[in-house]
Amino acid sequence: MSASPSATFRHEGNRMYKSVCLEGLSPVIQLERLQKARNLYSRAYNSDGNLDEQCSAAKNVAQCEWRIGKIHILRKQKEETVVHHFKEALRHYQYAFLHGDKCKDSQWISDLKSKYSDCVDDLESFFSDFSLAIRIRYLSQIANLMSDSVPEVTANVYLRLTEHNFHEGINAWQKGDYLKCKNQMAECHFPMHEARRYGHGQCDILQEIDVLENDVHMHMCIAESSKSRQTGDELLERATRYYETVDINMVWEIIDWYKQAILLARELDIEQEAIAMQRIGRVYAKVLKFKPQAKEYYKRAIQLAVSMAPRIFTAYDWYIECSEMLKKYQEETIVHEQEQQDKEREKIKEEIKVELEEIKTNHEKKTNIDFLLYVYKTYPPKNTSLQMEKDAKDNMKKAFQKAILHYHPDKSEPEKNGMKWKVLTEEITKFLTKRYECFKFDTN
Structure with missing residues (x-):
């Protein structure tokens, strides 16, 4: 029984694909042979084969597109060219996933899942040298190609997309562009929701999303502030x-x-x-x-x-x-x-002008001991119960020192004794200090 057109094209494609693995081939020759293999696999994929053959052909096309993209990376081709081939690879992997569970065994599905995950990892690695804005743009395109077939991989893509939007917002905030920061934080909500939806069974994904959700909310408020x-x-x-x-x-x-x-x-x-x-x-x-x-x-x-x-x-x-x-x-x-x-x-000085004049007159006319007696008798100190000592005349210097302490304005307590008393103590202390100056250098 003759093979189907799809199987024939796949067989020719396999022969061409294996030839790429020969040692010593330059990237240009590898690329040329991979493109030929890809074209053969594409013809197999588009032929009227059964579902099993189409899934196999889709996987083969994806494998070729992936390797072509990697060669373009080595040759430092334009990013759009690289991304195009990776997107084609992921699109064909998606088809194989969506239909393979109906006609393929678990080992085939497991191998497909591993290759799919590695392809996504290679693409993210390629993005790592680009700006956050470029990574966000391309990851958004990649995320749109993904489905429920490999939820753990899809969850990771949406998680990275959330992280990139978040860090782009932080960068904008640090530059004082608060509106952009707010917008980037708002852009986190959809990929964050999708990451939670696809990663509902993965504790590590959910923990990262919880942390990100709190950070996004906090910085959204800070940006608005x-x-x-x-x-x-x-x-x-x-x-x-x-x-x-x-x-x-x-x-x-x-x-x-x-x-x-x-x-x-x-x-x-x-x-x-x-x-x-x-x-x-x-x-x-x-x-x-x-x-x-x-x-x-x-x-x-x-x-x-x-x-x-x-x-x-x-x-x-x-x-x-x-x-x-x-x-x-x-x-x-x-x-x-x-x-x-x-x-x-x-004002108080004006009110007690007569008393102040009397103090001044007594200062000018009385002796030291008489002036002290006059002051203590007429204006007894309020901050102590002590009066002038009887033997003050035997140690006049000490008597004036104590008198200055008794009448010092800082101890007058105007809140308790009134401002009138403070003014009086200021005047009395002024005259006491003048008299004390006479004893300043007396060592007795």
Whole structure:
């Protein structure tokens, strides 16, 4: 009984394919013979043979296309040419898989699966030197050729596609292209879903997908947060540079964008949250001129930075601005408080002008011991129960030292004893110190 046309073409193709394995053949001759073998196998595949013969021919075509692609890699041909042959190989492997289980034994299917997996690995290895964008483009094309026949291989392809999209998004975020980062994270969802679907029985695949899913969600929120902050920055730049008068509605819109950035980054990226806090502080400080709110947001940004220890941000612009503005506000507060105290002090001095004149007069006219007696009797110290010692005249230097301690303004406790007492102690201490200067170099 004569062989079928499909079997005849396959037999001729096998003879040509085996001749490729001869030692010493140049890649050009190998390529020429593989192409001839491929053409014969293709004729066998397209002939009116039975399903068994078609599956065998499809496997043979795939084998030839795979080897042709590998030779093109060695010859550094264009990537499109290489990918075309690998795609043809995978397409024919797919046909053999889809129909082979109806007419082939398990060993044949197992061998086919091994070759299919190795072909995909070789293609991924070829992609490794290309940019992520190119890898994503070609892996997407490859993924579209795959089916349920070899779920573990298909799951791995979709997993790699998810990883490439994720890392492309990370690269975009590091360059400040937050919109692209957000889009790349969104591109992860479909391949991630497909990887989970095809890899439902593979624990290692599912574990990697779980980790990726969390990372994608986190960086999606971070990208949206960064984009919101960027939008706020652009509006703030426009509001402060291009408008003569501040549009208060735009200012509140800017603050809303920064608040949205805070909410999106919360518990995911403390640094992004802190930067958004600093931006709101800037709006209150430099646009609305409202120091209490500005101070509060600057302070919260610093607190978040401190919580990220041992990381330090002293060289970062946003941290430097927070530190400098808080220092400025602190200095202004000190100056303001001092001014208020000076005003209150002057007012009190005017109220007790007679008493102050009397203290001054007694200082000018009385002896050391008499002045001490006058001070202790007229204005008994409030921070001690001790009075002037009886033998003070025997050690006047020591008596003045103790008197200065009793009446020192730092111990006047104005919150408890009132500002009037503080002013009195300042004046009394001033005169006590002048008299003490006379004893400064006395060693007795």
